[in-house]
Amino acid sequence: ARTLEVQGDIGKALTLFEDARIRALSAFRDGAGQSQNGVIHEVLRSTRHYAACIVDAIDQNPRSEWSKELGLLQLHGLVAESDHLHRGTLDKFAGSSDWIDIEWFMGLVLLAKGYSKVGDSERAWSTLLFALMARVRMFNPDAVSRSAVELANLGWWCATALRIRHLPAQADRLVCALQDAVTSGDIFAIETAAQNLISPVVPPWGKNVLATKKGQVK
Numbered sequence: 726a727r728t729l730e731v732q733g734d735i736g737k738a739l740t741l742f743e744d745a746r747i748r749a750l751s752a753f754r755d756g757a758g759q760s761q762n763g764v765i766h767e768v769l770r771s772t773r774h775y776a777a778c779i780v781d782a783i784d785q786n787p788r789s790e791w792s793k794e795l796g797l798l799q800l801h802g803l804v805a806e807s808d809h810l811h812r813g814t815l816d817k818f819a820g821s822s823d824w825i826d827i828e829w830f831m832g833l834v835l836l837a838k839g840y841s842k843v844g845d846s847e848r849a850w851s852t853l854l855f856a857l858m859a860r861v862r863m864f865n866p867d868a869v870s871r872s873a874v875e876l877a878n879l880g881w882w883c884a885t886a887l888r889i890r891h892l893p894a895q896a897d898r899l900v901c902a903l904q905d906a907v908t909s910g911d912i913f914a915i916e917t918a919a920q921n922l923i924s925p926v927v928p929p930w931g932k933n934v935l936a937t938k939k940g941q942v943k
Contacts, residue, residue, distance in 0.1 A: 726771075730781070735781045735785055739778045739779065742774050742775040743775055745767070745775075746771040753765060766828075772807040773811075776807055777838055779839070783796075798843075800839060803839070804840055804843070815828060829859035830857075830878065832856075833853065833855050833859070834856045834885055837850075837852040837886075838885055840852060844890065846892070849889050850889055850893060853885060853886050856882060857922055857923050861916075863875075869912065870912055871907075871910065871912055879907045880908075882903075883900055883903055886900045887904075899922050903915065903919060903922065906918045
């Protein structure tokens with residue numbers, strides 16, 4: 726499904742993601758599988774990608790059934806369900822700080838994409854801010870430059886943010902500042918721009934759930 730999604734064959738990807746989601750939810754409910762954490766991860770991943778594929782399907786065909794009122798309502802419900810699953814289950818992986826951070830980042834950016842498509846701009850923006858906070862947490866404070874993966878992640882974040890129809894006052898300026906910093910690769914400018922966005926934000930995870938590499942609780 727992921728391969729088809731990347732290749733742009735959204736129709737087939739949707740079918741496979743829906744099937745994967747049903748199987749993962751069934752396994753999660755029955756407690757099957759060698760690793761329950763692995764099953765939880767598949768529930769999260771299949772649900773959020775299924776929702777993201779629906780957004781892509783709407784982009785490809787604005788006249789599709791998904792673009793109509795009932796389709797958008799279903800998408801909104803699916804995104805909210807996935808959001809709830811992320812918030813309710815990711816703390817189970819608290820022992821893997823780097824992994825849980827990237828799961829928060831990837832998952833929340835995809836959820837923000839869905840919220841944005843159904844016109845829930847406020848929730849899309851807050852979800853993106855949580856995602857950026859998770860990504861910044863992974864920065865190596867001793868690094869002299871940002872890696873290609875980090876720059877690509879931040880570029881994706883900026884592109885998703887700029888698709889939101891109604892950003893809060895000054896938010897578009899702050900996002901563009903981060904986008905410019907990512908383009909330049911200036912590590913200090915990236916850090917400054919990111920902190921300007923997330924400094925007033927309280928994350929959805931608990932204070933004792935995630936720890937920094939230095940052992941400090943945030």
